[in-house]
Amino acid sequence: MQSYAEIPLSKADSAPTNGDYKVEITEIGKETVDGHPCAKNKYTVTDKEGTKNEYTVWNATDLKKFPVKIQTVEQGDNVTMLFKNVSLAKPAASLFDPPAGFTKYDNMQQMMQTEMMKRMGGGMGMPPMGH
Numbered sequence: 001m002q003s004y005a006e007i008p009l010s011k012a013d014s015a016p017t018n019g020d021y022k023v024e025i026t027e028i029g030k031e032t033v034d035g036h037p038c039a040k041n042k043y044t045v046t047d048k049e050g051t052k053n054e055y056t057v058w059n060a061t062d063l064k065k066f067p068v069k070i071q072t073v074e075q076g077d078n079v080t081m082l083f084k085n086v087s088l089a090k091p092a093a094s095l096f097d098p099p100a101g102f103t104k105y106d107n108m109q110q111m112m113q114t115e116m117m118k119r120m121g122g123g124m125g126m127p128p129m130g131h
Helices: 108-119
Strands: 003-005 021-033 036-047 052-060 066-074 077-082 103-105
Touching: 003 108, 021 052, 036 066, 103 108
Parallel strands: 003 103
Antiparallel strands: 021 036, 036 052, 052 066, 066 077
């Protein structure tokens, strides 16, 4: 379709606020991960319903405490996330621009209606009826 619509996030879709959860951080050691000196921390996150989630997080002291490794248990399975080639440089704003030549619509409904009309040949009238 080579089209796009900008859709702002609703309050429900945006990130939770600090009032929605409580975070407790306990340092449990120091380790090196992928060549980065790290503080190994236990994070306990409790949401407003009282549900607790625990994470082991390795915060790289040479990358402004970036969490280069995160381990947790989800539905009985151990899950590990490892971040490599971390760059703290600000990305160019142009990386977030839509591709050149794409048509912008004000909303999804407008975009879908226009694209459907194109596929139907653009005719707004009724199809010819036989006698």
